[in-house]
Amino acid sequence: MLAFTWNLRGQREALRLACAYLADKGSTLVCLQEMPEQVTEQEIRTWT
């Protein structure tokens, strides 16, 4: 099992990268700080 944390500093590209990285990691708990503005749950699911 993984626990993952990243302060994204509002960077949308960082969120996209994190979601792609975590997509095939199995059981994962993720904490993100300073999310980019106006990110929807649907976007996160699409990226993962």
Next chain:
Amino acid sequence: MTDPRVVMLVSRDVRIKTPAAIFIPGVLRDAAERMVGAEVHVPHVGDLQIVGVHFPDKRNLPEGPPRERVVGTLSDQMRFFWSGGPLIVLGDFNAHPFDREIALRTMLWATRDRLELVEERDPIPREDAGMPIFHQGQTYASRDDLKTVKSFQKLKPLYNPMWRWLGERHAHPRGTYYRKHDDSIVTWQCLDQILVSPDLAERVERVDILDRLGPQLLIDPKRATMTDIYGDHLPVELTLKERTEEVLP
């Protein structure tokens, strides 16, 4: 969502039992954005509590009594939330593992050495006693009422495996945060951390600071600093050994 400070996500196989269970009434204007918690069930691991944090930046809230009050309150809330079982606390603490807000027994009390995890202490009342407190689904009129709650009677330390990253490094990554200014003690700092409860300490397989995600480098190899695209923090990843002796439902 509109620029929240802390967001928790879980993979699809993790069942959320109680979301966003931390609430601080009237103590900090933005406290709910600085700490969130959830109770989850992870296959082959079991039930866990997780707490995500984003402590105040020292440039906005320097070391001193106001900062200690804010961070102390956040630490208290984490303690109220924690039922004493498996717990993971992770996020941007804006403090080194050896700083007061992380290491002090009256703050988060996250220790370097697993040898210290057998210790425990009584909770110390703070000046804000008497405020309504939300804890594990119930509201208590004051801190005094929490004395009857079993989970609040004795406090245990947390284990901070990020200490493993504090020695001399001969290659990147050398910390989680790159401080560009000249007034810092160390350029690469370890502000992003993952802490675990004593019962998870022996199951920490590794903790990594990631300078790349997949094929993508997060550090500019020419300047040995952060890229401009991914911010000035690096991700931290903790690998926990799963329980192999039994398959949990």
